[in-house]
Amino acid sequence: MFEIIDLPDSTTIAKLAQRYPMLEIPALEIWLILMRVSGDCQNDLDQFLARHNLSQRKFFVLILLMRNPTGLNVSQLAAGTGVSCATMTGVVDGLLNAKLVTREADEQDRRAFVVAITSTGQELLDRVLPRHYHRVSRIMSMLDETERTQLNGLLAKVRAGLATADA
Amino acid sequence: MFEIIDLPDSTTIAKLAQRYPMLEIPALEIWLILMRVSGDCQNDLDQFLARHNLSQRKFFVLILLMRNPTGLNVSQLAAGTGVSCATMTGVVDGLLNAKLVTREADEQDRRAFVVAITSTGQELLDRVLPRHYHRVSRIMSMLDETERTQLNGLLAKVRAGLATADA
DNA sequence: CAAATATTATTAGCCAGCTGAATATATGGT
DNA sequence: ACCATATATTCAGCTGGCTAATAATATTTG
DSSP: OOOOSSOOOHHHHHHHHHHOTTOOHHHHHHHHHHHHHHHHHHHHHHHHHHTTTOOHHHHHHHHHHHHOTTOEEHHHHHHHHTOOHHHHHHHHHHHHHTTSEEEEEOSSOTTOEEEEEOHHHHHHHHHHHHHHHHHHHHHHTTSOHHHHHHHHHHHHHHHHHHHHOOO | OOOOSSOOOHHHHHHHHHHOTTOOHHHHHHHHHHHHHHHHHHHHHHHHHHTTTOOHHHHHHHHHHHHOTTOEEHHHHHHHHTOOHHHHHHHHHHHHHTTSEEEEEOSSOTTOEEEEEOHHHHHHHHHHHHHHHHHHHHHHTTSOHHHHHHHHHHHHHHHHHHHHOOO
């Protein structure tokens, strides 16, 4: 989670650039800042959710289920959150244990199960989400509308850069 | 690592905002984008390092050791990368196993050990870092100098926002 | 100096999370 | 009816993190 405590100072980077001539200092500098903020954002969310005994994965599953009150299959949840069915089985086990979801046989497809949010699960979301959105507003209140638009555009470019970097 | 595959569309967000009136839609939208790029950046680095059998943590430890050729204590490595000594012992064990570092008794402080990078470890860095810096340049080549400065400023504001969000 | 306290690092035991392979079962197309 | 495919679970195995207990050594203080 990119937890290097102190980013290298310019002297350190200059030394590295001497050893590795392909190092473009301005590119590395902004990358380091981006990675650090990335890590900070992720940690921030993880720590917030941990106070409610949730991981990002469990949180997303609950939200997906809230959006689909009739329930979703394990494979749909796995696809929607980017993990294997095996992993999702484990996540659902955890949520079942905490009585936040139910898992019942699917009547349409008898290989499958339907996972659905319980009222306990919905109550948890009703407690967590308001605080969460409040945090989001606070974090993002540092940026005005123009800045948000700017950031959006810049991040889109970064994403495009990530997509090309498969070498 | 924020792997919700499809960000919610505006209809979905609007429905959420109905249920949770404190949800400020523009703040949530930019936060979602930021979190997604954060996750993408982290995944990108993790996947790159995994090809060389490294985790972020191991990578940072090696870099710290390269910067300090006389070696560092376990506690210094732990502090520098934000984990407990117990965890760092495990990380160092892994690096020892791969012959990337040595661990020897500290002569100054006989409670302590000095961990130092081996020539094998340095050779690994000499193989990994050029590719890494090349990737960094590629990712960041999407932004010109003005945009980098902008991004830097915007990310600083986000960080400031994160610092205040402890509620 | 001696005793109490701190620090350093390791070990052991625990848990979350992820994967791939093997398995059982059900589906759907031919 | 048959065969390939899809669904989900279980299992063994890995990483990686934590705490608490322990042992050894340093440091501070009476």
